[in-house]
Amino acid sequence: MKIGIYGYGNLGRGVELAVNSAPDMELFGIFTRRDPSTVKSVLNTAVYSANDVLKYKDEIDVMIICGGSATDLPFMTPDLAQNFNVVDSFDTHANISSHFENVDKTAKSGKKVAVISVGWDPGMFSVARIYSSAILPNGKDNTFWGRGVSQGHSDAIRRIKGVIDARQYTVPVEETLNKVRNGDMADLTARQKHIRECFVVVEDGADKKEIEKEIKEMPNYFADYDTFVTFISAEEMKENHSSLPHGGLVIRNGFTGKDNENSHTIEYRLKLDSNPEFTGSVLVAYARAAKRMNDKGDNGCKTAFDIAPALLSPLSAEELRHTLL
Amino acid sequence: MKIGIYGYGNLGRGVELAVNSAPDMELFGIFTRRDPSTVKSVLNTAVYSANDVLKYKDEIDVMIICGGSATDLPFMTPDLAQNFNVVDSFDTHANISSHFENVDKTAKSGKKVAVISVGWDPGMFSVARIYSSAILPNGKDNTFWGRGVSQGHSDAIRRIKGVIDARQYTVPVEETLNKVRNGDMADLTARQKHIRECFVVVEDGADKKEIEKEIKEMPNYFADYDTFVTFISAEEMKENHSSLPHGGLVIRNGFTGKDNENSHTIEYRLKLDSNPEFTGSVLVAYARAAKRMNDKGDNGCKTAFDIAPALLSPLSAEELRHTLL
Numbered sequence: 001m002k003i004g005i006y007g008y009g010n011l012g013r014g015v016e017l018a019v020n021s022a023p024d025m026e027l028f029g030i031f032t033r034r035d036p037s038t039v040k041s042v043l044n045t046a047v048y049s050a051n052d053v054l055k056y057k058d059e060i061d062v063m064i065i066c067g068g069s070a071t072d073l074p075f076m077t078p079d080l081a082q083n084f085n086v087v088d089s090f091d092t093h094a095n096i097s098s099h100f101e102n103v104d105k106t107a108k109s110g111k112k113v114a115v116i117s118v119g120w121d122p123g124m125f126s127v128a129r130i131y132s133s134a135i136l137p138n139g140k141d142n143t144f145w146g147r148g149v150s151q152g153h154s155d156a157i158r159r160i161k162g163v164i165d166a167r168q169y170t171v172p173v174e175e176t177l178n179k180v181r182n183g184d185m186a187d188l189t190a191r192q193k194h195i196r197e198c199f200v201v202v203e204d205g206a207d208k209k210e211i212e213k214e215i216k217e218m219p220n221y222f223a224d225y226d227t228f229v230t231f232i233s234a235e236e237m238k239e240n241h242s243s244l245p246h247g248g249l250v251i252r253n254g255f256t257g258k259d260n261e262n263s264h265t266i267e268y269r270l271k272l273d274s275n276p277e278f279t280g281s282v283l284v285a286y287a288r289a290a291k292r293m294n295d296k297g298d299n300g301c302k303t304a305f306d307i308a309p310a311l312l313s314p315l316s317a318e319e320l321r322h323t324l325l
Numbered sequence: 326m327k328i329g330i331y332g333y334g335n336l337g338r339g340v341e342l343a344v345n346s347a348p349d350m351e352l353f354g355i356f357t358r359r360d361p362s363t364v365k366s367v368l369n370t371a372v373y374s375a376n377d378v379l380k381y382k383d384e385i386d387v388m389i390i391c392g393g394s395a396t397d398l399p400f401m402t403p404d405l406a407q408n409f410n411v412v413d414s415f416d417t418h419a420n421i422s423s424h425f426e427n428v429d430k431t432a433k434s435g436k437k438v439a440v441i442s443v444g445w446d447p448g449m450f451s452v453a454r455i456y457s458s459a460i461l462p463n464g465k466d467n468t469f470w471g472r473g474v475s476q477g478h479s480d481a482i483r484r485i486k487g488v489i490d491a492r493q494y495t496v497p498v499e500e501t502l503n504k505v506r507n508g509d510m511a512d513l514t515a516r517q518k519h520i521r522e523c524f525v526v527v528e529d530g531a532d533k534k535e536i537e538k539e540i541k542e543m544p545n546y547f548a549d550y551d552t553f554v555t556f557i558s559a560e561e562m563k564e565n566h567s568s569l570p571h572g573g574l575v576i577r578n579g580f581t582g583k584d585n586e587n588s589h590t591i592e593y594r595l596k597l598d599s600n601p602e603f604t605g606s607v608l609v610a611y612a613r614a615a616k617r618m619n620d621k622g623d624n625g626c627k628t629a630f631d632i633a634p635a636l637l638s639p640l641s642a643e644e645l646r647h648t649l650l
Contacts, residue, residue: 017581021463042583096650122650127456127634129649134610134637138346256342256606258367262598273587281581285459305645309452310630312459320630324454325421325447
């Protein structure tokens with residue numbers, strides 16, 4: 001099957017590499033809003049102008065949309081779903097319902113399949129949550145993120161006056177994590193679950209005390225957490241903080257028995273060297289499903305909840321039963 | 326939806342309790358090959374003779390078959406799938422393909438949905454394996470079982486002359502487990518992955534040295550493992566070894582990047598106080614899916630690979646997107 005990539009940043013590069021590893025896929029090309037001649041891809045994939053995308057509508061089986069959730073995907077995905085099977089990683093949890101409805105409308109009108117909000121959270125963590133809660137209805141989920149780089153929090157620090165660069169790591173509080181693993185069902189505050197580690201490069205002569213205070217008191221982003229700020233040089237930032245690791249855990253504790261006397265713990269854990277390459281790999285697996293569902297006559301908007309696991313694998317049903325069941 | 330339970334041992338009791346916890350299900354009854362008047366259920370569910378099962382064919386939405394994989398399920402599941410939507414936990418990995426074909430034939434002829442081989446392995450561990458391998462095709466799985474009671478290995482010890490009772494725990498080798506968690510991709514032997522702890526009650530005057538030797542040298546079951554045998558009293562067995570805990574992990578290490586420079590680890594872990602109650606809870610979630618698929622006109626044999634996660638949950642698609650995505 002032929003895959004198009006729409007948008008070429010970190011995630012687009014991750015998708016490009018993942019398509020290249022798939023035995024049943026080839027890259028048709030990358031679509032960019034920049035001047036295509038200025039975009040050089042990791043694997044020398046052909047680069048086209050986003051303006052020309054409709055010209056290739058019959059040559060692409062699935063378009064993987066690699067834009068941002070804040071301003072790109074809310075219009076890109078509904079727009080492209082009219083003419084292409086698409087996959088996106090829309091991750092603004094609060095707006096998923098309206099994004100779903102917008103995309104569903106155009107995908108149905110174009111008779112295409114659009115898979116939204118796949119990646120790892122939403123995505124694989126959502127899958128962990130739905131299986132666990134369906135099996136153990138009498139129980140409670142906890143999601144921990146990290147240790148990993150939060151782009152949103154890093155950006156928030158970069159917007160402070162005097163800051164040149166910043167990297168924010170979200171880190172689960174080990175003590176709380178172990179309590180939950182051992183069945184603790186207490187309600188947890190933001191502060192109990194995660195700490196925030198910030199590495200910051202500032203301009204010469206910047207007021208570090210003031211910057212540290214501004215970070216720690218920033219509402220929503222940092223005020224509700226134990227936040228640690230370390231000032232480093234631009235060289236140290238480049239050397240020690242240029243990769244984008246991430247990960248986390250979804251833990252469900254649940255009870256069974258006549259008097260809830262038996263407890264069970266289901267834990268799903270990810271430890272990722274590269275957040276965009278892992279997310280890209282998830283998008284590519286769901287692209288396979290999108291084409292298969294559309295080939296069978298299905299259309300409209302789907303999430304990971306609506307897609308049977310066999311549709312993600314290049315193996316046949318017989319091979320899957322034989323090797324993975 | 327109305328659920329029938331066919332076979333009433335440890336697993337049947339687990340299913341009974343799980344149906345009772347489901348907001349959208351009720352128990353129709355238990356079917357037994359024993360004299361129904363001798364079977365008293367945990368929740369006072371009605372008990373019928375297995376001989377009468379066809380009388381109730383229109384009153385039961387899904388029959389959950391709680392027989393053994395060795396001699397019961399290979400004929401029970403194909404037989405019942407002709408007249409009922411069914412779910413089983415067939416777990417003889419080597420025979421799953423032929424079981425699938427037998428069940429598929431009768432389920433299709435009866436226009437019913439039959440879900441086979443659900444539980445935790447096969448079942449949730451299979452689901453973990455298929456998602457992980459579809460996302461990280463360039464990688465390797467490892468499954469560890471335990472710490473938990475293996476019924477098959479306990480039974481094997483009980484068949485030795487002079488043995489009154491036995492309980493065998495399968496235990497992952499912690500050192501190997503941590504190596505795999507940290508990305509070690511070496512091929513592992515049975516001995517490197519698991520140890521076997523045996524607690525054995527023997528007759529007065531039995532030759533313990535000889536029994537220990539016979540256990541440790543038993544081919545397939547123990548000879549390939551480091552096996553530890555402890556002789557205990559019948560009282561100690563009852564007091565410390567009467568529950569059926571189990572669990573384990575599926576770990577996939579995989580690589581992405583232009584030169585496979587980034588590594589990722591996906592870990593799915595279960596820690597279960599009661600193996601039969603957890604397995605029963607999985608069967609009940611798939612019973613929900615079986616009815617929903619059949620209501621939509623689907624039929625034939627299915628495994629966990631063929632079933633979208635949303636079908637397992639009592640929540641609506643909107644609720645799922647809102648709360649779990």
